[in-house]
Amino acid sequence: MTGPVRLSLGRTRSVCPECLGTIPAERFAVGDTVYLDKTCPAHGRVVTPIWRGLRSYEMWSRSRRATSRPFSVATDIAEGCPRDCGLCADHRQQGCCVLVEVTSRCDLVCPVCFASAGRHGTDMPIDEIAVALDRLRAGSGQVHIQLSGGEPTVRDDLPEIVALVRAKGFDFVQINTNGLRIGREPDYLAALVDAGLDCVFLQFDGVSDAVYRKLRGRNLLAEKRLAIAGARAAGVGVVLVPTLVPGVNTGEIGAIVDFARDEMPTVRAVHFQPVSYFGRHPGAPRDEDRITLPEVMQALIEYGGGAIGLEDFRPGSAENPFCSFSGRFAVDRSGGLRSDPEPAAGCCGSGSEEGPSGTECCGAVAWRSPEVVRAQRYVAGQWTTMPQAETPAAGLEAFDAFLERQSRRLSLSGMAFQDAWTLDLDRLRQCHIHVAKPDGRVIPFCAYNLTDLGGRSLYREPSA
Numbered sequence: 001m002t003g004p005v006r007l008s009l010g011r012t013r014s015v016c017p018e019c020l021g022t023i024p025a026e027r028f029a030v031g032d033t034v035y036l037d038k039t040c041p042a043h044g045r046v047v048t049p050i051w052r053g054l055r056s057y058e059m060w061s062r063s064r065r066a067t068s069r070p071f072s073v074a075t076d077i078a079e080g081c082p083r084d085c086g087l088c089a090d091h092r093q094q095g096c097c098v099l100v101e102v103t104s105r106c107d108l109v110c111p112v113c114f115a116s117a118g119r120h121g122t123d124m125p126i127d128e129i130a131v132a133l134d135r136l137r138a139g140s141g142q143v144h145i146q147l148s149g150g151e152p153t154v155r156d157d158l159p160e161i162v163a164l165v166r167a168k169g170f171d172f173v174q175i176n177t178n179g180l181r182i183g184r185e186p187d188y189l190a191a192l193v194d195a196g197l198d199c200v201f202l203q204f205d206g207v208s209d210a211v212y213r214k215l216r217g218r219n220l221l222a223e224k225r226l227a228i229a230g231a232r233a234a235g236v237g238v239v240l241v242p243t244l245v246p247g248v249n250t251g252e253i254g255a256i257v258d259f260a261r262d263e264m265p266t267v268r269a270v271h272f273q274p275v276s277y278f279g280r281h282p283g284a285p286r287d288e289d290r291i292t293l294p295e296v297m298q299a300l301i302e303y304g305g306g307a308i309g310l311e312d313f314r315p316g317s318a319e320n321p322f323c324s325f326s327g328r329f330a331v332d333r334s335g336g337l338r339s340d341p342e343p344a345a346g347c348c349g350s351g352s353e354e355g356p357s358g359t360e361c362c363g364a365v366a367w368r369s370p371e372v373v374r375a376q377r378y379v380a381g382q383w384t385t386m387p388q389a390e391t392p393a394a395g396l397e398a399f400d401a402f403l404e405r406q407s408r409r410l411s412l413s414g415m416a417f418q419d420a421w422t423l424d425l426d427r428l429r430q431c432h433i434h435v436a437k438p439d440g441r442v443i444p445f446c447a448y449n450l451t452d453l454g455g456r457s458l459y460r461e462p463s464a
Helices: 054-061 126-140 158-167 180-184 186-195 209-216 221-234 250-262 293-304 370-382 396-407 425-429 445-449
Strands: 006-015 022-030 033-040 044-052 097-101 144-148 173-177 199-203 237-241 267-274 324-331 337-339 409-415 433-436 442-444
Touching: 006 033, 006 425, 033 054, 044 293, 054 293, 097 126, 126 158, 126 433, 126 442, 144 158, 158 173, 158 186, 173 180, 180 186, 180 221, 186 221, 199 221, 221 237, 237 250, 250 267, 250 293, 250 409, 267 293, 293 324, 293 409, 425 445, 433 445, 442 445
Parallel strands: 097 144, 097 433, 144 173, 173 199, 199 237, 237 267, 267 409
Antiparallel strands: 006 022, 022 033, 033 044, 324 337, 324 409, 433 442
16 A cells, blocks of 8 residues: 655745754645645754645745845845845845834733733834834835834834834835724824825734734724724724634634725725744744645635635745735625726736836835835835725726725735744745844845744844
């Protein structure tokens, strides 16, 4: 009798979950599931599911691997990936969105938290933020800024920080927030918007308080609703960001989309994030503790009842294909969804990395990665309540029709962050979401948050 057929899908490198030592790894498929297989000489073998859905794996494999040279190199290659981040010359993508962690404090102590944040911590002084932004502008160019933490809204001076980001020349700024303060204090949110806030990236794990008690430690649904109502009053767009944990809220994926649809146009998108086991989490994960991106897409397809197909989703334009999916949909008057893909974007969709020196590509100099520029323009256009576009030549009537169409568009996307079990260094090298360090380095998000079984990190400093 023969066992299941094992199909090799290529070799890479990863890390050991116990010691974070860099080790060889292999991707392979058995049946419909893709696994990452690796063995540490000191701690043994680990096999982890990374993709459940061979058809979509093959589709995503055919996507172009968009790469570009980092804007600047800040660290030498010494120990190799993932220990030389800063970025080093071996990194293969420029930054698209860069997180600036303005505090390590938080007004919640969630059982699941990639930052292991809590009540105590420290704030980055605003003069250090200014220096970090200057270094970031010089080293990474025109990136989107996400103010994060901890919980950034614990800072009374956050509107001043938003204004500072704008003054430093960055043209898109969002906050990553649990929404508690912006729901309670409409004047505080209005001050953020007046300072130049473009978007609220709102932690939103489900539509029942049972989910919040499990993942966040208390009932929060009413406070999430308040935050969205506050955003509506302030005129700022909201992206709902569910952390998906099997057995906790994966059964609410469709209900979350229903909620988002009912809160349009203030809610512009739902950005699903399958749980990653770094930071604070309840122990080592089992296979059944993971949900992979194709499973999220399948749940959305089933939710659509025939109106949504796998072909309506696609990999991101800049990151490694297996990091994400996205789809844009129009919502009709009855609440039904139909695919409404982004139109071709000229040179930004051409896949050309560089053009003639000094030329412009969609408002960016040509040596900016066109895939990164396209990703930024998609976010800026879809995740804000007032899409960035000029009045069409046809006049105000056509512009009103354009705004009406935009108000009925909903983006559904997902991103799978890598932990010590799932880390694939081929994916990490292509990361375009970075975390800014005060010393001018930028660290790929998954490397920055990577922790071993004991909670030790390569880059993140422990919360005070």
